[in-house]
Amino acid sequence: MTHLSDKIRAAAPSLRGRLVAGASLADLTWFRVGGPAEVLFTPADEEDLATLLAALDPAVPVTVIGLGSNLIVRDGGIPGVTVRLGGKAFGSVAIDGETIRAGTAVPDMRLAKAAAEASLDGLAFYRGIPGSVGGALRMNAGAHGGETTGVFVEARGIDRAGNLRTFDHGQMGFSYRHCSAPEDVIFTQALFRGRPGERAAIEAEMERVTAAREAAQPIRERTGGSTFANPEGGKAWQLIDAAGCRGLARGGAQVSEMHCNFLINRGGATAADIEGLGEEVRRRVRETSGVELRWEIRRIGVPSSAES
Incomplete structure (x- = not known):
């Protein structure tokens, strides 16, 4: 039988990302458990991700994983294609005035640090969340009095047909630890808004969050x-x-x-x-x-x- 990875390469020969059959996922989760991915794909950039999704048989399931911090991968593994974003294309942070744009592979803790370095208040709570921006969007992640919905401006991602889509705050449908954006969308970046603050005070708040987390968890x-x-x-x-x-x-x-x-x-x-x-x-x-x-x-x- 032709393996799924070979079918994908045949359907999308221009793919530039890494495509691995039978990749272990246990090492990618914080629990360190779970079976393999039938195929693990790490796209080179948004265009590469769109190429895969547009070429993929609609019957093949697609699963997205981030840093693996809030995840149990069952022991039989994940059928279909597992997508894991990483690298510069999905891991960069840019500041523009009171806004901060971050790729969805950026760890939440790094987002908090970047905001503090730019003297942007309101994002220090991300210091206490052990995940990535992509997971924060999907779960309306929050801690220590803050939530993603309170600083979110817009997000963009690729849908199952390979189309680039943008979502404003209302389209995300945030509620407690949930968002109602379409499940088939793979978020690739998000824009957040902070407010001017004092860097020293923001960093002190992040230290408080860190100390509280270490003491209780x-x-x-x-x-x-x-x-x-x-x-x-x-x-x-x-x-x-x-x-x-x-x-x-x-x-x-x-x-x-x-x-x-x-x-x-x-x-x-x-x-x-x-x-x-x-x-x-x-x-x-x-x-x-x-x-x-x-x-x-x-x-x-x-x-x-x-x-x-």
Whole structure:
């Protein structure tokens, strides 16, 4: 049988990005678990990404991953094409007055730093988010009193047909940890607006965010950040704690003793261990409080053949 990667090369011979069949994804996620990508594509730039999407059979699924910080890749891997943006084309930051344009591969922490260096206030909260700009757009990422929706101006991306599209604030449909822009769009860059501030004060705020995060979260563990979104009017961690789940383990996965809305890979965990532990936490919280916790961590791919 002709492999998908060969079909792609035949359909789009002008591709300049890196196309790898069977690429390991575990090394690209903070949990360090998960199966391979059927095909992993790292485009050279927007044009290259558009070329792939326009040439790709519409029946072939496309999945986008960023820094892998808020992600579980299931043990059977990801069918179809997995796109990972990187390099200068998607990793640059430019300041123009009170606006800052960033590629979607830019880490949120770097966005915060660039804004501080330009004395732009309002983006310091990104210092506490361990993801990239692309993920921040999809999840309306926020922390420490700030949210993406509060500083967002516009974004652009490539849709499944290979068309370049631009989205203003209203078209993003931001809500708590969610945006309603079309799922098939791969965001490539975004424009944010800050406000004039004092660099020293902004950097002090970033230090406060860093200290608070280090004191309260297991950031030196193999983790995926906050596991569940806070329910309306409540805190996910409090419900998890009240359900007796602090320290709960399954295989190599454990609910963090430090912050029980974090799952950690203690070593040797599978994606099934981590996801299964999360589902057990949801079950116990539902039984004790009646609240249905919603996953904040993305879970993508298929189970291993041993699970099916």
